[in-house]
Amino acid sequence: MDVITPRVNYGLLSRYKGRKVRLVGRVIQVHILTLKAEESTIAETSHTVVVEACDKGQVSVRLRQPSNFTTYVEFVGRVNTDLSINEFVFTNFGDTFDLDLHNKVVEYWQRFPDIFPTEELP
Amino acid sequence: MSSECTSNLLNSPSSRQITSRSVKQSLRPVTIGQIMKAEEYDKTLLIDEEEVSQIKLIANVCSVGVNASCTTYILGDGTGTIKAKEWHADDESAFKERIMVNTYVQIFGNLKATETERYVSIFQTRPVTDYNELTHHYLEVLSVHLSITRGSLPPPQQALPSSSFSGQSETSSLSYLPYGMYSNNVPILNNDEGFVSPLHKEIRRLVRQWANTRNGLGESDDGMEINELVLRLQSTYGRDTVRDGVQWLINEGHLYTTMDEEHVRITE
Numbered sequence: 001m002d003v004i005t006p007r008v009n010y011g012l013l014s015r016y017k018g019r020k021v022r023l024v025g026r027v028i029q030v031h032i033l034t035l036k037a038e039e040s041t042i043a044e045t046s047h048t049v050v051v052e053a054c055d056k057g058q059v060s061v062r063l064r065q066p067s068n069f070t071t072y073v074e075f076v077g078r079v080n081t082d083l084s085i086n087e088f089v090f091t092n093f094g095d096t097f098d099l100d101l102h103n104k105v106v107e108y109w110q111r112f113p114d115i116f117p118t119e120e121l122p
Numbered sequence: 123m124s125s126e127c128t129s130n131l132l133n134s135p136s137s138r139q140i141t142s143r144s145v146k147q148s149l150r151p152v153t154i155g156q157i158m159k160a161e162e163y164d165k166t167l168l169i170d171e172e173e174v175s176q177i178k179l180i181a182n183v184c185s186v187g188v189n190a191s192c193t194t195y196i197l198g199d200g201t202g203t204i205k206a207k208e209w210h211a212d213d214e215s216a217f218k219e220r221i222m223v224n225t226y227v228q229i230f231g232n233l234k235a236t237e238t239e240r241y242v243s244i245f246q247t248r249p250v251t252d253y254n255e256l257t258h259h260y261l262e263v264l265s266v267h268l269s270i271t272r273g274s275l276p277p278p279q280q281a282l283p284s285s286s287f288s289g290q291s292e293t294s295s296l297s298y299l300p301y302g303m304y305s306n307n308v309p310i311l312n313n314d315e316g317f318v319s320p321l322h323k324e325i326r327r328l329v330r331q332w333a334n335t336r337n338g339l340g341e342s343d344d345g346m347e348i349n350e351l352v353l354r355l356q357s358t359y360g361r362d363t364v365r366d367g368v369q370w371l372i373n374e375g376h377l378y379t380t381m382d383e384e385h386v387r388i389t390e
Contacts, residue, residue: 004155005200022200024253072253089224091182093253105260115267116201116260117155 005076006118009106010057013083023085024074024093024102025051025059032066048084051075054103060084072097149230149375149389151178151262155201162235170270176389177242178375179229180250180259186223195221197229197242206231208244211382226250228259230375245378321359321367322376325351329377329388345385 006012008021033046047063051073061075064087072093077085109116152169160167160174167174181197181204188194195206206229221227227249231242250256329346336343348368355364368386371377377386 003198003203005198007200074253091224091226094251097253098257101254101261102257105257108260108264112264112267114159115153115156115263117159 004117004120006116007102007106007109008053009055009103010053010059010083011055012106012110013059013079013085016079017081017083018079020076020078020088021085022074022076023051023053023059023061024072024097024099025053026072026099027051027069028058030069049073052099054099054106062086064088068092071095072099149176149178150174151259151266153201153260153263154179154181154197154199154204156263156267157204157233157240158202160240165235167233167235167240170267172270175233177229177231177233178259179231179242180226180256181229182226183221183223186221193221195227195244197227204240204242206242206244208247220249221247226253226256228255230378246372248373319367321355321363322371324355324358325364325367325371326376326388328354329386333387343387345380345387348384348386351386 005020005022006016008016008023013021013023027049029050031046031048031050047066049061049063049069051059051061053059061077062080062084067090069090070092072095074091074093075085075087076089077087079085109118113119150169152174156169157167157177160169162168179197179199181199184196184198184203186193186195190210192210193208195208197204197206227247229242229244230246231244234241234243328351332346332350333343348365351368352361352364359367368377372379372386376389378389379385380387
């Protein structure tokens with residue numbers, strides 16, 4: 001059902017391989033591949049963005065399509081075994097956002113399952 | 123707001139016993155996960171063994187469905203998803219279009235539990251534009267949870283208010299300290315209302331008085347007209363200041379609009 005999408009930082013990704021998560025980061029690099037028409041069939045996973053997560057670790061996010069990002073972006077996506085994320089949706093968080101404070105939320109998310117459940121309810 | 127909601131607010135036993143049921147009547151910040159895990163007792167939901175009815179929520183809009191009588195949102199905040207219904211006033215359609223899928227909104231509403239589902243009956247929605255609010259919301263939820271389950275922290279250097287949030291019981295005032303501190307940016311003085319600004323106190327007093335008078339006469343209370351407030355207070359504070367004051371109280375959840383944007387009722 002993927003109703004529950006834990007907020008994570010880089011350090012927590014390995015715990016959530018195969019799961020859908022939420023990650024807020026600062027955009028560092030955007031790789032948008034522009035392909036000629038005859039090559040476009042292989043463009044499926046060509047667009048990626050590298051973000052610095054709130055614990056300063058760098059995470060590669062594979063995009064569904066090229067998009068315009070603000071400085072800070074929240075991605076919802078599934079964690080791959082190589083700790084990259086396949087994006088489902090994203091939300092631009094604008095150009096001012098306190099990542100350090102957000103990291104506190106991510107840490108507390110692991111400590112208070114009554115408030116921040118990380119496993120789906122039965 | 124629908125007439126159903128209105129009459130519920132007025133006629134439910136709890137609203138007649140505001141002092142004894144103050145915990146239920148306070149506005150609690152929650153996550154959707156807390157709502158879904160909440161124990162149900164006689165159609166009311168208990169979080170941390172306290173009744174919760176009016177809530178504040180920040181969540182992402184997963185879908186929006188509009189029909190003639192209400193707009194239904196599916197909201198997700200990472201801890202779960204929940205349905206939220208906003209009943210339409212007659213000419214609200216233009217206002218509704220502000221809420222888009224995959225944006226974050228702040229919701230003030232009433233928690234409803236039926237046999238088959240739990241949902242939020244919305245008083246007010248507001249798009250989130252500064253996403254630090256999201257961080258703040260989660261931390262506030264945690265802070266309230268901890269102060270209820272473990273007692274509040276000793277006050278920091280700043281004089282923490284020992285008075286309550288709008289004159290409620292001690293338990294609920296403790297839960298709302300961070301909220302009050304945040305919204306005012308100044309410590310709340312130890313006075314009757316817990317509000318620093320004389321204007322804010324005056325507005326709340328008049329709105330409450332309006333409701334009490336209406337209820338006393340057995341008339342229905344559709345909320346006090348904002349123009350009425352402006353008329354009564356503009357000689358002291360000026361027209362724009364009064365309107366700004368009302369808007370601030372609405373934004374902070376101390377007042378909420380009723381049948382239209384021009385009528386307000388107090389959040390107790």
